[in-house]
Amino acid sequence: MVRDINSEEALKLDIPLFVDLRAESEFTEATIPGAVNLPIFNDDERTQVGTTYHQDGPAKARWLALQIVSPKLPELAKQIDYWSRQKAVVLFCWRGGMRSRAISMICDLVGIPAYRLTGGYKAYRKMVRNYLWEQQLDREVIVLHGLTGVGKTEVIEILANHGLAAINLEALASNRGSVFGGIGLPPGPNQKMFESYLAHILWHQARFPYIVVECESRRIGRNTLPTPFIEGMRTGSHILLYDSLENRVQRLIGEYTYQGSPDLDSLSRAITSLKNRLGGEKTTELINYLYQGDLVQVTRELLVNYYDPLYHYPHGPSKEYDLCVSTQDIMAAANRIEDYLNHRYNQ
Structure with a gap:
């Protein structure tokens, strides 16, 4: 039910709703115009996972991330499901990595129609820069x-x-x-x-x-x-x-x-x-x-x-x-x- 889509294709969708899964500070700094913020991790949690990754390695960081996210999954899925009944939901994180993949898997499991932005915000930002400056x-x-x-x-x-x-x-x-x-x-x-x-x-x-x-x-x-x-x-x-x-x-x-x-x-x-x-x-x-x-x-x-x-x-x-x-x-x-x-x- 979740299909990968690039930035150019996503912008051509009828009534797209971009859902930014990044932390609040990332969203506040810059996002796709019109996007809504549905953070998997808040700023403190993101810092914890990042610190664990650098100090104890990726395996422990993933387990910590799972521990943090698991209780939130039902509410996150419920919100995405609600939006998907009105608009074409496009999920994205920083570079199309763990955060958007994890939520896409949950949406697939419960049958929520959505898109996942290939390359995440980073790819979108590259497209904007290329269009305006190059x-x-x-x-x-x-x-x-x-x-x-x-x-x-x-x-x-x-x-x-x-x-x-x-x-x-x-x-x-x-x-x-x-x-x-x-x-x-x-x-x-x-x-x-x-x-x-x-x-x-x-x-x-x-x-x-x-x-x-x-x-x-x-x-x-x-x-x-x-x-x-x-x-x-x-x-x-x-x-x-x-x-x-x-x-x-x-x-x-x-x-x-x-x-x-x-x-x-x-x-x-x-x-x-x-x-x-x-x-x-x-x-x-x-x-x-x-x-x-x-x-x-x-x-x-x-x-x-x-x-x-x-x-x-x-x-x-x-x-x-x-x-x-x-x-x-x-x-x-x-x-x-x-x-x-x-x-x-x-x-």
């Missing part, structure tokens, strides 16, 4: 450019909601890509999980000949974009978004206050980190505006004195881009880009 990107990248606050992320989200191929890279990294990038956001994923999220979206959108992203540097927060992806951005199609300074100011204030009052202390620390660029007097002035509640003045000053000179994007249409779109009406801008994509790719 191969040329298999579609054209449509890059949205524009000054800070023109609404690039909003446009990408609208396009994605319309069913087009668009990736919010900053959402994947949980970072807006600047010194203010992580404020108000949860901690970002580690590099392994970031790459897995990116690969899964690309695989899911493989039917499209393009992917729309915002122009980013190689690093977004704590994460690094793969070299072929960066090269695809460089050689792709380029769209400029533009809007008035006042609209950009209001858009940014909304972005940082949509969940309530802004985190003034975090904003103050971010402004202070720009002291070498802004100068001590301007930095103090902005922090005073901040604590006085004048977010409009703070935002306007940061755009005019820091962000706009940093990025050097045009404030209006430019012949250097394949398409230029005003975002004064953000929905109209997204629709204009959607029309452009449909015409360009005859969809």
Whole structure:
């Protein structure tokens, strides 16, 4: 009832459920997106078995593992059986070794249908790395450019909601890509999980000949974009978004206050980190505006004195881009880009 399956085959299953049999810390560090954790050993038990293996040899380690796991088997099997009635269960451990083999044998004995991932998480991870780092990107990248606050992320989200191929890279990294990038956001994923999220979206959108992203540097927060992806951005199609300074100011204030009052202390620390660029007097002035509640003045000053000179994007249409779109009406801008994509790719 349990069949071996490789990572590529597993991802093509209808409604797969990846069941990670590794310990909690292994699962927390990195896993297959959407996987659930059903650890055979908890972290302490895994350490005990590992220590016994190195000190007393593999035979004693196996006996200790059996002693630890045996009382858990009925509940483990019951949980897998429950999941198997709803989805295609794919069992995996680190490298397709003892943990997944043992649970597969139990599933076979009691007639639970499931798959076992050949090579485990290690093989899956190798597939992700090869796809993202060793191969040329298999579609054209449509890059949205524009000054800070023109609404690039909003446009990408609208396009994605319309069913087009668009990736919010900053959402994947949980970072807006600047010194203010992580404020108000949860901690970002580690590099392994970031790459897995990116690969899964690309695989899911493989039917499209393009992917729309915002122009980013190689690093977004704590994460690094793969070299072929960066090269695809460089050689792709380029769209400029533009809007008035006042609209950009209001858009940014909304972005940082949509969940309530802004985190003034975090904003103050971010402004202070720009002291070498802004100068001590301007930095103090902005922090005073901040604590006085004048977010409009703070935002306007940061755009005019820091962000706009940093990025050097045009404030209006430019012949250097394949398409230029005003975002004064953000929905109209997204629709204009959607029309452009449909015409360009005859969809």
